[in-house]
Amino acid sequence: MQDFLKANYHAHTFRCQHANGTEREYIEAAIDMGIETFGFSDHIPCPFQDGFVSNIRMTMDQAGEYVGCIRKLAEEYKDDIKIYVGFEAEYIPEFYPQQMAMFRSLGCDYMIMGQHFFKSEKDGPYTGTPTNDESRIREYVDIVISGMETGSYLYLAHPDIINYQGMDSVYDWEMTRLCRRMKELQIPLEVNVLGMAEGKQYPADRFWKVAGEVGNDVVLGLDAHCVNNIKDVDNYRKCMELVERHHLHLLDELTIGE
Ligand SMILES: [Zn+2]
Numbered sequence: 001m002q003d004f005l006k007a008n009y010h011a012h013t014f015r016c017q018h019a020n021g022t023e024r025e026y027i028e029a030a031i032d033m034g035i036e037t038f039g040f041s042d043h044i045p046c047p048f049q050d051g052f053v054s055n056i057r058m059t060m061d062q063a064g065e066y067v068g069c070i071r072k073l074a075e076e077y078k079d080d081i082k083i084y085v086g087f088e089a090e091y092i093p094e095f096y097p098q099q100m101a102m103f104r105s106l107g108c109d110y111m112i113m114g115q116h117f118f119k120s121e122k123d124g125p126y127t128g129t130p131t132n133d134e135s136r137i138r139e140y141v142d143i144v145i146s147g148m149e150t151g152s153y154l155y156l157a158h159p160d161i162i163n164y165q166g167m168d169s170v171y172d173w174e175m176t177r178l179c180r181r182m183k184e185l186q187i188p189l190e191v192n193v194l195g196m197a198e199g200k201q202y203p204a205d206r207f208w209k210v211a212g213e214v215g216n217d218v219v220l221g222l223d224a225h226c227v228n229n230i231k232d233v234d235n236y237r238k239c240m241e242l243v244e245r246h247h248l249h250l251l252d253e254l255t256i257g258e
């Protein structure tokens, strides 16, 4: 068995409209790769008030079927792998109460935070849009900290999604502020394997340098949008090199449901 993740909590399904393959194929790939714990965390639906329909996430109405489908497969494969179901969620205060109510009523296992937008995607830009605006990076750090203070999220996915192109001193100051608060709250930070595979702005070496100095807990996340993402040994290795380069404190597994 080759060296690979023991646990992955970051995977999407076709319901988000930008992932493909079936849940069964994902699970069988995970078993083949020796993964012992696999969590589905598809993009959380948002209760838009004005009939807006997102093309990057499921609707509120689909959430029950999503959770039910994963629960059935979890039971079927329980002798081979531990399966969890949850969501990857932005912390958006206007949606948060309804999303939490849905989360509880469906009995989901966990949420990870992936702050892709500053506000509802209808009005807020993608947080990964390159910017020189200091107020953007500050706003990103503020919203992530407020969200994490709710205690609702297992970890912070791609914390380095923010694509600030201004002064290094500003970047280091704000990312140090983020990393220190995440450490106090005992929130692990995710090195995103898909970002490595796709040459995105994350994982960003300048961010992980800060996290290494602060001493954050770190996890790897496949962010699987297709079966091949679950077999991506090359980019797993590149992420492990990053972990070693910055002396990051890597956790193999997280505790869910306590
Ligand atoms: Zn994400």
Ligand SMILES: [Zn+2]
Residues within 6 Å of the ligand: 010, 012, 088, 114, 223
């Ligand atoms: Zn994701």
